[in-house]
Every structure is written in C-alpha cells, then in structure tokens.
Amino acid sequence: MISFLTSGFFASMLSFLAIYVALTVILHxxxxxxxxxxxxxxxxxxxxxxxxxxFLLRFNINFWISIVLGAIVTGLIALxxxxxxxxxxxxxxxxxxxxxxxxxxxxxxxxxxxTGGSRGLGTIPMPIDVGPxxxxxxxxxxxxFVVALILYAWKLKKAPFGRLLFSIRDNELxxxxxxxxxxxxxxxxxxxxxxxxxxxxGLTAPLHSFLLPMMVSPTVTFTAWIALMLGGQSKISGAVxxxxxxxxxxxxxxxxxxxxxxxxxxxxxxxIYAAYGLMLxxxxxxxxxxxxxxxxxxx
Amino acid sequence: xxxxxxxxxxxxxxxxxxxxxxxxFGGKTVVNVEDIRIGTHCIEGLxxxxxxxxxxxxxxxxxxxxLTEGEIIYYRGDEAINVSxxxxxxxxxxxxxRSNQIIQDFASLTIVDSMILANTDLRHEKFxxxxxxxxxxxxxxxxxxxxxxxxxFDFPEGHALSAGEKKLLDIIRCLILNPKFLLLDEPTAGxxxxxxxxxxxxxxxxxxxxxxxxxxxxxNLDLIWRVCDYIHFMADGQILIQGTPDEIKGNETVNKKxxxxxxxx
Ligand SMILES: Nc1ncnc2c1ncn2[C@@H]1O[C@H](COP(=O)(O)OP(=O)(O)OP(=O)(O)O)[C@@H](O)[C@H]1O
Ligand SMILES: [Mg+2]
Numbered sequence: 001m002i003s004f005l006t007s008g009f010f011a012s013m014l015s016f017l018a019i020y021v022a023l024t025v026i027l028h029x030x031x032x033x034x035x036x037x038x039x040x041x042x043x044x045x046x047x048x049x050x051x052x053x054x055f056l057l058r059f060n061i062n063f064w065i066s067i068v069l070g071a072i073v074t075g076l077i078a079l080x081x082x083x084x085x086x087x088x089x090x091x092x093x094x095x096x097x098x099x100x101x102x103x104x105x106x107x108x109x110x111x112x113x114x115t116g117g118s119r120g121l122g123t124i125p126m127p128i129d130v131g132p133x134x135x136x137x138x139x140x141x142x143x144x145f146v147v148a149l150i151l152y153a154w155k156l157k158k159a160p161f162g163r164l165l166f167s168i169r170d171n172e173l174x175x176x177x178x179x180x181x182x183x184x185x186x187x188x189x190x191x192x193x194x195x196x197x198x199x200x201x202g203l204t205a206p207l208h209s210f211l212l213p214m215m216v217s218p219t220v221t222f223t224a225w226i227a228l229m230l231g232g233q234s235k236i237s238g239a240v241x242x243x244x245x246x247x248x249x250x251x252x253x254x255x256x257x258x259x260x261x262x263x264x265x266x267x268x269x270x271x272i273y274a275a276y277g278l279m280l281x282x283x284x285x286x287x288x289x290x291x292x293x294x295x296x297x298x299x
Numbered sequence: 300x301x302x303x304x305x306x307x308x309x310x311x312x313x314x315x316x317x318x319x320x321x322x323x324f325g326g327k328t329v330v331n332v333e334d335i336r337i338g339t340h341c342i343e344g345l346x347x348x349x350x351x352x353x354x355x356x357x358x359x360x361x362x363x364x365x366l367t368e369g370e371i372i373y374y375r376g377d378e379a380i381n382v383s384x385x386x387x388x389x390x391x392x393x394x395x396x397r398s399n400q401i402i403q404d405f406a407s408l409t410i411v412d413s414m415i416l417a418n419t420d421l422r423h424e425k426f427x428x429x430x431x432x433x434x435x436x437x438x439x440x441x442x443x444x445x446x447x448x449x450x451x452f453d454f455p456e457g458h459a460l461s462a463g464e465k466k467l468l469d470i471i472r473c474l475i476l477n478p479k480f481l482l483l484d485e486p487t488a489g490x491x492x493x494x495x496x497x498x499x500x501x502x503x504x505x506x507x508x509x510x511x512x513x514x515x516x517x518x519n520l521d522l523i524w525r526v527c528d529y530i531h532f533m534a535d536g537q538i539l540i541q542g543t544p545d546e547i548k549g550n551e552t553v554n555k556k557x558x559x560x561x562x563x564x
Contacts, residue, residue, distance in 0.1 A: 155429040163408065163416050164424045170405040173363070177399075178417050178472060179391035180424070189426055 011135035013252050015207050018139070018146045020247050022200045023224040024231070024239035025146075025153050026193050032233045033157060034189050035169030036086065037094045041224050043101030044194045046216030047074045048201025050108055050115055053124050053211055058114070063127040067202035074198025075191045082190040087183060101218060109213040122210035142203050149196065153236050165189065223247065226276050230283050232290025241292050246276055311376065311510035313395060313480030314338040315360055319369035322355055322536075330355050331536045332369075337514055338480055340528035341506035345516045346547075347533035348557050353516045354400050356533070357482045361397045362387050375479060392421075396478035400485045400516070404465045410455045414446065415439045417472040439475075446471050450497060462489045470498060474505070481513045487522060499526055520558070524548060532557070 004010055023041055030036045052070035055061045061069065085096040108115045115121055126134040128141065156162045167175040168182045175182050208215060223246065231242025250272045260268065283290060315337045322330040330352040337343060337360075345353050358364040360371055362382055373380040373395055382390060405413055418439035423431050447455050450467055459465045466489050473481055481502075487495035503526060505511050517523050523530065524544045532540040532547055534556045540547065547553055 152429070156426070159429045159432050160415075160419050160423045160435045161426050161428060163412055163419070166407050167405050167416055170407055171403055173387070174399070174403045174405065175416075176386075176388040177361070177363070177391055177397060179388050179421070179476060181388050181421070185424070192426055 006133060006136050008135050011139040012207065013248075014136075014139040015142045016204075017243060017248055017252075018142045019200050019204050019207070020223060020227065020243045021240050022146045022149050023197060023220070024227045024243055025149055025236055026196050026200075027224045027228050028233065028236060028239045029153055029156070030190065030193050031228070033162065033169065034165045034186060034193075035090075036186065036190055037090050038097050038190075038194075039094045039218075039221055039225070040097030040099075040101035040104075041197060042216055042218050042220040043097070043104035044074050044078060044197040045201035045204070045220055046101075046104050046108060047077060048198025049205045049208075049216070050121065050201075050211060051198070052202030053121055053205045054114060056124065056205075057121065063206075067199060070202040071195045071199035074201070075195025078194030079187065079191040082187040082194075086186045086190060098218070098221075101216075101221060105213055105216045108216055115213070116211070118213060120210050120212045124205045124209050124211070126206050138206060145200070145203060150236060150240075157236075226280055228290075229280060230290055232292035234289065235292050238290050238292035242290070245291065246279070250275060311479070312338060312512040313478075314374040314512075315395075315480065316372040316374065317356075317360075317369075318372070320356075320359060320366055320371055321368040322352075322359055322364065323367045329536050330359060332356065332538050335531065335538050335541065337531065338512045340512065342502060342513045342515065342527050344523040344527035344530040344544075345514055345533060346518070346520065346523055346530060346557065351533045352536040353533055354484055357397055357484050357514075357516065360482060361390055361395060363397075373480070391476060394477060394479035395482075396473045396476045396480070397482040398469050398473050398484055398486060400488075402462055402465045402489070403469060404459055406458070409457055410452050410459050410464070410468060411443060411447075413459070413468055413472060414443050414475060417475040418442060442475055446474075449501070450494065463491055463494065466490055467494060467498070474501075478511055481511060482516075483513060484516045485518070486515060487517065487519060495522075502526070 023045065027038060027041060030038045048067075048070045050070075051073045052063075052066045055066035055069050056063055081096075081100055085093050088096070109117055111117070112119065126138050128134055128137050130137050164175070164180060164185060167178075167180065168186060172182050205211065227242030227246050228239055229242070230245055231240065232238030255268075317332050317335050317337065319334065320330060320332045321328065337345075345356070347353055355364065359366055360373075360382065362385060366383060371382045373382050373390070373393070375393055375395075380390075380393060382395075385393070405416070408416060415436060419435050420438075423435050443455075450471070452459075452464060452467075459468045466486070470483065470486055473483075483502075486498055490498065499522065502513055502515075506513055515523070515527065527544055530542060530544060530547045531538050532550070532553050539552055539556075540550055542550070
C-alpha cells in the first residue's frame with residue numbers, strides 16, 4: 001500500500017487530478033460567478049506552462065519564482081484580451097477565447113527559438129528533490145495549492161465581491177445603475193483568474209517534464225467544461241465531483257480495473273471522449289443542473 | 300405637506316438642465332427637448348401618452364443611452380456635471396439615481412442581499428477582500444431593518460417573487476443609494492394599492508426632510524395630481540407644457556393629446 005502511494009503512478013494521478021480540479025474551480029468562478037464564458041483555458045494554461053519553463057530553463061530562474069512570473073505574464077496577456085472581449089455578448093466571448101487559445105498553440109509551434117517548437121522544451125526537473133519521494137511530495141504541494149484555491153473560491157462567493165460578481169452575471173445594467181463599475185471589475189477579475197490558470201499551468205510543467213505544443217490543445221478546455229457541466233455549476237463541490245467522474249474514472253480507475261492490451265491503448269482516449277459526450281447528454285437529459293447541482297432557479 | 304411645496308433648496312438637491320437634447324433612433328426622432336429644468340421642486344411629474352419619449356428621456360438623463368445632440372447638465376450643489384462626460388454607474392455614485400419601468404432584478408440575490416449590494420461601498424468590493432462581509436452587512440443593517448419593517452416582505456431571506464415585490468425592491472435599492480435626484484419610471488405600476496401608498500408617503504417624507512428631489516413618470520394621473528408640485532407634459536418627444544397640477548389639468552393641449560384619449564379608452 002505504502003509503495004503504491006509513493007509510486008510515480010499515484011503521484012502523477014494525484015497531481016493531474018488536482019490540476020484539473022483547479023482549472024474547473026477557476027472556470028466555475030469565471031463562468032458561473034462572473035458570467036464570463038471562457039473557452040480559452042488551454043491557452044492561458046499553456047502560456048503559464050511554457051512561460052514558467054522558459055524562465056526556468058532559458059533564464060535559470062528558480063522554479064517557484066518562474067511560476068509566479070508565468071502567472072503574471074498570463075494575467076497581463078489576459079488583460080487586453082478582456083478589454084476587447086468582455087463588453088461583447090456571451091457567444092462572442094466564447095468564440096474569442098477559443099480563437100485566442102488556438103493562436104497560443106500556434107505561436108508555441110512557430111516561435112521555436114524560444115519554445116522549442118515541435119522539438120519540444122525540456123527537461124523540467126521535479127523542483128523538490130527528495131530522492132524517490134520527489135514525485136509524491138510535489139503532488140502534495142500541488143494539492144495544497146488546489147486546496148488554497150478552493151478556500152479562496154469558497155470565501156469569495158460569500159464576500160461582498162462575490163455578491164457584486166453575481167449581480168453582474170445576473171443583470172449588468174442594473175448593477176451599473178447601482179453605481180458599480182462592472183466592466184472594470186469584470187476585466188480585473190478575468191485577468192486575475194486567468195493568471196491563476198497560468199499558475200496551475202506552471203505547476204503542470206514538471207509533471208510533463210518535456211513540453212510539446214500539442215499539449216496546449218483544446219482538450220484541456222473541453223475537459224474542464226465537461227467536468228463543470230457534469231458536476232454542476234452552482235457549487236464548488238460540483239467542480240471536484242465533475243473531475244472525479246470524468247478524469248479519475250476513465251483515465252485511471254478503468255485502466256487499473258480493465259488493463260487493456262498495449263495495441264488497444266492508443267484507441268482508448270477516443271472512446272473516453274465519446275463516453276464523456278454520452279455522459280454529458282445523459283446528465284443534461286436527466287439532471288440538467290449537474291450531479292451536485294440544486295434545483296434550477298426560476299425567474 | 301411642507302414648506303418646500305413651491306420651491307426646493309436646490310443648493311443641496313440635484314437639478315437637471317436639459318438643453319436642446321435630441322435622441323434619434325435611425326432616422327426617427329424620439330426625444331427633442333428645447334430647454335427645461337427638472338428638479339426645482341420636491342416632487343415633479345413627467346406625463347404624456349405612450350411612446351411620448353418619457354423613458355427615453357430618463358435613459359438620456361442617466362446615460363443609459365447617449366444623446367444624439369445637445370447636452371444635459373446635472374447641477375449637484377455647486378458642481379455642474381455634463382452627463383455625457385459620465386456614465387450610468389458614475390452618475391449613480393453622484394447621487395443621480397433611476398428606477399426601471401420594466402421590472403429588473405438579480406435572479407440569484409435574495410431581497411436582503413440585493414439591499415446589501417446597493418448599500419456596499421465600492422472600496423469593500425475587491426477580489427482580495429474576503430473577510431469583510433460581516434462589516435458590510437452590519438453597515439446595511441439599519442436600512443434593511445427599516446425597509447423590511449416599513450414594506451413587509453413575506454420572505455426577506457428569499458428571492459423577490461412577484462412582480463410587485465421586484466418593483467418595490469427596485470425602488471428600495473434606489474433609495475438606499477441616497478439619491479439627491481431620483482428618477483422613478485412608473486414606480487407604482489404593478490404594486491398593490493397599499494404598497495403604492497406607502498411608496499408615495501415615503502417619497503413625500505424623504506423629499507421634505509432630506510436633500511432629495513424626485514421626478515415621477517406615471518400614467519396614474521390621480522396620483523400625479525395628488526403628489527406633484529410641478530408637472531412636465533411630454534408628447535411626440537417634446538416637452539409641450541409645464542406647470543402646476545391645476546394648470547396642467549385644465550390645459551387644452553394636454554386634454555386633447557392625452558387625458559381625452561385616456562378617458563375615451
Ligand atoms: N431602442 C430603440 N430603438 C428604436 N426606437 C425606440 C427605442 N427605444 C424607444 N424607441 C421608441 O421611442 C419612442 C418613445 O419610447 P419611450 O419608451 O421613451 O416612451 P414612453 O413615453 O416611456 O412610453 P410609455 O408610457 O409607454 O412607457 C417609442 O416610439 C419607441 O418605440
Ligand atoms: Mg416608458
């Protein structure tokens with residue numbers, strides 16, 4: 001048992017699940033609390049991941065400082081994007097952020113002197129070198145970051161700023177007529193939360209140890225959205241449950257229970273995404289507010 | 300009811316000076332007001348037939364819409380503010396506050412939360428301030444108690460359910476902002492008679508005792524005659540006649556363009 005808990009498999013599972021929980025919780029804050037439909041998560045996450053690795057490898061900056069710098073870079077890039085997009089309607093924001101993410105993927109591919117392009121960027125070592133335990137120790141650090149994020153989200157929703165964000169999501173003009181500078185708040189909050197996505201992108205870098213542009217694909221975005229919709233959009237616990245019901249069950253649990261022959265393994269992700277789609281349809285049919293969702297509030 | 304029936308101490312309340320204000324949608328001129336002052340009395344009325352441009356004028360005065368031509372100056376004490384240089388939210392912070400003709404609400408906020416939101420100072424609403432909700436609630440408590448006690452909602456910790464409750468809440472939120480100039484677009488439409496009377500009583504009390512003046516847009520003319528000190532009559536985008544209730548009541552144009560129609564209908 002102990003040897004399983006300290007194994008690389010367990011540590012990697014724990015870390016990746018934690019990262020996905022973080023992305024889904026941030027998405028919950030953006031989409032369900034502030035009402036900003038962000039379909040560019042992969043882009044911000046990728047900027048954080050690459051920026052952190054570039055600071056670390058090309059400039060020899062300490063990993064933890066690189067992560068903070070990566071988050072700041074992500075937030076600063078999100079800021080002008082927010083200025084352009086956030087006074088447009090929801091569909092425009094969706095398309096705009098999705099397009100932004102594919103620009104990011106493309107830029108990583110093209111700017112090979114900095115990002116390594118298709119040859120990749122690496123190797124990013126585990127930042128806490130405690131011998132064989134370095135994987136699980138790092139995994140626990142990632143979990144600690146995620147717990148801090150969840151506490152922040154939970155507190156924020158009950159704080160005056162959370163109330164303000166809900167009012168903006170519900171009825172922005174009415175909120176403005178009460179004197180609230182809603183546009184400014186939306187921009188700042190979007191940039192801050194995108195910075196957080198970048199932070200978790202930075203934390204992902206050592207898990208991949210070698211970065212490739214294709215990692216920054218929309219799959220990351222869709223995984224977070226599906227987890228959010230499955231888990232339920234009204235509570236933070238929905239984000240956690242949603243990730244467990246998708247990533248954990250399909251990528252880890254089923255693999256342990258049903259070991260497939262190696263030649264079939266390549267096909268597995270395709271079946272998994274089909275299964276996600278099916279689950280999503282079923283949840284939307286039978287419990288449209290998600291697994292943890294309450295009753296839909298009538299207007 | 301008070302000494303201010305004739306003229307208000309406009310040093311302290313707000314006054315709006317509308318100069319050649321024009322609003323066009325496409326080619327259609329919806330508002331075309333020459334030169335008038337609003338807010339020189341405690342409670343003024345703005346009346347006129349459907350489609351006259353009353354709500355549009357309120358939207359122009361509060362920058363929910365921007366002017367096509369002309370200007371509107373908001374005198375606030377000795378400040379002269381060109382409303383075109385501000386926007387909806389900054390004007391609200393300058394105590395120029397408006398309610399809505401079409402019911403507006405925050406679907407996810409309870410009645411109490413909605414009042415707290417209105418009362419919360421901007422400096423408390425920061426993404427890094429997580430532990431100040433108690434302070435913010437306490438700051439609003441006195442007002443919340445007053446309004447809940449005065450108007451009586453069935454479930455103040457729940458959501459405003461009926462149209463009447465939402466309308467009432469809209470007006471309460473406005474009052475919580477401590478307006479110097481309050482623009483009410485059909486405040487009593489959809490309210491039960493007793494609540495509507497309470498709103499009017501409260502407005503009369505507040506305008507008499509505090510530095511606040513009110514402009515009411517209404518089709519309920521009995522109410523207009525009863526509470527307004529001064530009335531602006533609007534038709535086809537223009538302010539055609541202004542005067543005291545008695546002057547307006549007897550006016551031929553008003554009768555022809557509006558009151559006659561109303562009683563025929
Ligand atoms: N956004 C808009 N685009 C085009 N026309 C508009 C728009 N808003 C209002 N109008 C037109 O402007 C005119 C005035 O509308 P407004 O709502 O100001 O009237 P009102 O006096 O408030 O009427 P009511 O008493 O029915 O509320 C109407 O003819 C309306 O159709
Ligand atoms: Mg109207």
